[in-house]
Amino acid sequence: MNKLKSVLSGLLFIFIISAGCKKAPDQPEEAAQSSQDLLNVSYGSHVRNSLDIYLPERRDATTAVILLVHGGSWLGGDKSAFTDLAKYWRDKGYAAVTMNYRLTNTPENNIHPAQVNDIAKAIGFIGSKAAEWKISSDKFALQGVSAGGHLVLLYTYKYDTSNKVKTVISMAGPTDFTPTSGLNPNQAQLVQLLIGTSYLTNPSAYAEASPISHVTANSKPTLLFHGKLDVIVPYQQSVDLKNRLTQFSTIHKLVSYEDTGHEVINANYMASFLAECDNWFKLNLK
Secondary structure, three states: OHHHHHHHHHHHHHHHHHHHOOOOOOOOHHHOOOOEEEEEEEOOOOOOOEEEEEEOOOOOOOOOEEEEEOOOOOOOOOHHHHHHHHHHHHHOOOEEEEEOOOOOOOOOOOOOOHHHHHHHHHHHHHHHOHHHHOOOOOOEEEEEEOHHHHHHHHHHHHHOOOOOEEEEEEEOOOOOOOHHHOOOHHHHHHHHHHHOOOOOOOHHHHHHOOHHHHOOOOOOOEEEEEEOOOOOOOHHHHHHHHHHHHHOOOOEEEEEEOOOOOOOOOOOOHHHHHHHHHHHHHHHOO
16 A cells, blocks of 8 residues: 555645646635645544545535545555545545554454445544535545445445445455465455455355455446556456346446456556546436
8 A cells, every 4th residue: 555655645746736736716715715734633532534635616415525545454554545545536626535444363353244335434524524625425425445445335336325436446355255266375365354364164255255246236436547567466357247237137347457467557557547437427427
């Protein structure tokens, strides 16, 4: 995740500066809504229940929220990995939020569904502050990388009972935890730590925690990024999800990178990655 953060920091600089240099239209001083950053805001009682919120200028009750969920194999990582991407989305006119969530390697053994429950809690908290922050309370997009990609897909497909999530983006996120999914032994051990039991002991728990199990005709528009050389989360995981989404005729797209592994956000593809996401949000975050 440190590599992801450094890549984002360097490559997003030019995009952020460019966006920030545009001249704002003349308007009365009292009518202008300035941008605002709110850091380390608690959304729950656990030490990991923390948000960084990046509010755009000229926002109002229709301003959509992009919630960014970090990776780290469900046992590590931090919201700071997405700081630069959050600022990029803020400068594009979205309210961007990065979140920490409970991890599996803590003394209290936070197994699934603690992580998706934290996403639900974060969305509820943001919604409760919508009037104060002058943003939408029910127009969210979720975006996550690796383990965070798994969490945003699973939350969107199964746990979004309030129907606030309009679209979801996963970058190299695992989609299927069953034995035929092709996960390598190391990843399988991490999944067992997440679920809290072995597949042989409770196979239904593995299916329940797999986003692919919850695709329906009503699944939200889904954008997937995956490198074909990924040896951590096999590329086939996104292909299988794409095929399932196709079966149900849902809106989706898989962006494949021929010469990239698990680090799908990299120097070679940063411009195209941002363009794909930007266009996707314009079409599907309404």
